[in-house]
Amino acid sequence: MYSLRSFFFGQWSSSERLPGKTVIITGANTGIGKETARDLAKRGARIIMACRDTAKAEAAQKEIIEDSGNQDVVVRRLDLSDTKSIREFAEAVNKDEKHINILINNAGVMMCPYAKTADGFEMQFGVNHLGHFLLTYLLVDLIKRSAPARIINVSSMAHSWGTIRLDDINSEKSYDTRKAYGQSKLANILCTRSLARRLQGTGVTVYALHPGIVQTELGRHLNTPLKIAWKVVRPFTKNSMQGAQTSIYCAVAPELEKESGGYYSDCAPATCSTDAADDEMAQKLWELSCKMLGITWD
Numbered sequence: 503m504y505s506l507r508s509f510f511f512g513q514w515s516s517s518e519r520l521p522g523k524t525v526i527i528t529g530a531n532t533g534i535g536k537e538t539a540r541d542l543a544k545r546g547a548r549i550i551m552a553c554r555d556t557a558k559a560e561a562a563q564k565e566i567i568e569d570s571g572n573q574d575v576v577v578r579r580l581d582l583s584d585t586k587s588i589r590e591f592a593e594a595v596n597k598d599e600k601h602i603n604i605l606i607n608n609a610g611v612m613m614c615p616y617a618k619t620a621d622g623f624e625m626q627f628g629v630n631h632l633g634h635f636l637l638t639y640l641l642v643d644l645i646k647r648s649a650p651a652r653i654i655n656v657s658s659m660a661h662s663w664g665t666i667r668l669d670d671i672n673s674e675k676s677y678d679t680r681k682a683y684g685q686s687k688l689a690n691i692l693c694t695r696s697l698a699r700r701l702q703g704t705g706v707t708v709y710a711l712h713p714g715i716v717q718t719e720l721g722r723h724l725n726t727p728l729k730i731a732w733k734v735v736r737p738f739t740k741n742s743m744q745g746a747q748t749s750i751y752c753a754v755a756p757e758l759e760k761e762s763g764g765y766y767s768d769c770a771p772a773t774c775s776t777d778a779a780d781d782e783m784a785q786k787l788w789e790l791s792c793k794m795l796g797i798t799w800d
């Protein structure tokens with residue numbers, strides 16, 4: 503089974519090293535985030551694993567330290583479904599860290615039953631988009647001072663499943679698990695474009711990506727038929743290590759140094775949907791996100 507996967511998804515390879523660089527990865531206790539952390543630790547970076555479940559994160563941290571030989575891997579608590587937790591995390595990072603060279607907004611929740619975050623946002627939009635939007639806002643000055651620096655938003659091909667529902671952003675009138683996930687991942691790409699424009703000339707570049715169809719814990723909320731289908735297609739999907747390659751590529755590839763605002767898949771530029779290239783909607787989403795979070799970010 504592994505050889506079939508290897509046949510379809512060769513591993514991207516680069517000898518790029520990251521000594522003296524600090525990386526934050528959200529949702530690094532499992533799946534794609536954990537493998538991204540493992541790879542970047544092996545390249546010599548200081549890794550901050552920003553995780554909600556710290557016990558699970560500490561087990562992953564131990565494994566990564568043993569595997570990489572890099573002792574500079576730390577866990578910090580971050581719950582993206584609670585702006586109080588996001589602010590506490592960012593405050594500690596701004597106080598304790600001299601620089602942040604790479605921020606990987608990786609954590610995500612997919613197709614969960616309807617729920618709201620601590621601040622009353624629909625869960626998928628709240629965690630996948632608004633949580634990361636606020637986190638980036640709170641860290642952006644430190645990231646700018648650390649330039650050259652990169653911000654990576656892990657989106658999905660599922661961005662084409664949804665639209666930005668400006669009239670019902672929290673899906674209060676109607677909730678479709680799949681469309682709500684699509685909306686949150688579309689928001690990731692739109693904000694990547696907006697942020698890249700705002701950061702022009704600062705030495706901070708921004709990327710959005712689709713990691714592939716990857717066997718992780720992401721399917722935890724799927725219904726039984728979908729869980730079975732997920733297992734059936736398993737040989738044709740990526741494992742977590744293969745799924746991390748495009749995140750790693752966007753984080754370290756020297757050829758991307760002058761690129762910003764793009765969308766990537768399989769370690770190469772990719773085409774996103776027409777909706778994801780709508781700069782007018784990107785601006786509306788930016789303004790709405792700021793309003794919902796009570797922040798001013800021009």
Ligand SMILES: NC(=O)c1ccc[n+]([C@@H]2O[C@H](COP(=O)([O-])OP(=O)(O)OC[C@H]3O[C@@H](n4cnc5c(N)ncnc54)[C@H](OP(=O)(O)O)[C@@H]3O)[C@@H](O)[C@H]2O)c1
Nearest residue numbers: 529533534554555581582583609610658715716718719720
């Ligand atoms: N797997 C795929 O096929 C696929 C395809 C396209 C895009 N993606 C994207 O890839 C990213 C990584 O997903 P994955 O496949 O590695 O899934 P995963 O194994 O389920 O990992 C998701 C991570 O996000 C964390 N997370 C969820 N809610 C959080 C919250 N409120 N605060 C902080 N962390 C939270 C989880 O932490 P806990 O362990 O504490 O829940 C976990 O560490 C996601 O953005 C996903 O949308 C995945």
